[in-house]
Amino acid sequence: MDVVAPRPPRNTANLLRILTYMASQAAPVSAQSIAIELTIPRSTVYELLGVLCEYGYAVALRPARRYALGARAFELSSAYSRQEPLARLSKVMLRRFVDRVGEAPHLAILQGSDVIYVAEERAPRRAPLVTEEGVRLPAYQTASGRAIMAWLPKEQVRAMIPRNQELPSRVAGRSPASFAALVRDLQEIRKCGYAIEVEEVTEGLASVVVPVFDLNDWPQAAFGVTFEIDRHPDVKQMVADVLPDIQRFAAELERRLGAQTSGGSRLGRPGASHRI
Structure with a gap:
């Protein structure tokens, strides 16, 4: 006799349907559009959106009245990417990047208010870096974290770092x-398309990083390089030299992960008005 799996409670199913629908959209959505598209009563939609907001799975954007x-x-998305395709695909690419550029590349994701380095390839004859796999740092202190945060909704950044909270530095000032x-x-990172940090994480080191987007135009990771300032004292020139390679590799990683993007600056993309 076949065992029939019980159907989930209606509100549980609708909660997952709303979350799936929001994930498929390129920009924040209104409760009314959710109700129409999913044929769920609007009162139920507001109730379930309240639950999603309470637990951090959604953010209410006011006064736009969108979510x-x-x-x-x-x-959740980052965890999936970290477990298989993102880290696995990037490993081969990081080795190629070292061969081409001769510096240490790394890939990081955002988890809560921290950034976690999920892949790193050490350049020949270089000392270990703080960007080793598994290292976790406050996102705002790092170029990787800020490269991702620059494309997040303002409300999400506010939730990560309350306005009245002082931000301690890893290296003073x-x-x-x-x-x-x-x-x-x-805002400056969004204008130029990349993030830089100079001796903010470790004295004597600088990093330049670009965001990596998924197929929903969401910044799922950050890809960049860390280099020794003693070897490259003209940091601006080093950034100018290495940035084209970083952008090409980030665009290639996006294509391999299925993102329909062309790399480079993300200005003017859907939903940009709701972001930092």
């Missing part, structure tokens, strides 16, 4: 010291 995926939803300073940094 975007929250940090917890991104963590180097990282943004306040929420306002961080927002200015993130």
Whole structure:
């Protein structure tokens, strides 16, 4: 006799349907559009959106009256990417990057308010770096974290770092010291398309990083390189030299992961008005 699996409670099923629908959209959505597309009563939609917001899987964008995926939803996506395709695909690419550029590349993802380095390839005759696999650091202190945060909704960044919270630096005076300073940094990153940090994480080291987007135009990771300032004292020139290779490799990783993007600057993409 076949055993028939019980159907999930209606609200549980609708909760998952709403989450799936939001993940498929390129921009934040209204409760009304959810109700129409999924044929769920609007009162139920508001109730379930409230649950998603309470647990961090959605963020209410006011006064736009729209909803975007929250940090917890991104963590689920990041966890999947970290377990298989992202780290696995990037490993081969990181080795190729070292062969081409001669510096240490790394790949990082956002988890909560921290950034976690999921893949790193050490350059020949270089000392170990803080970007080794598994290392976790506050996102705002790192170029990798800020490269991702610059493309997140403002409300999500506020949830990660409350406005009245002072931001301690890993190296005194180097990282943004306040929420306002961080927002200015993130806005500049969105304009130029990449993030830089100079001796904010480790004295004597600098990094340049670009975001890696998924097929929903969400910043799922950050790809970049860390180099020794003693070897490259003209940091601006080093950034100019290595940035084209970083952008090409990030675009290739996006294509391999299925993102329909062309790399480079993400200005003007869907939903940009709701972001930092």
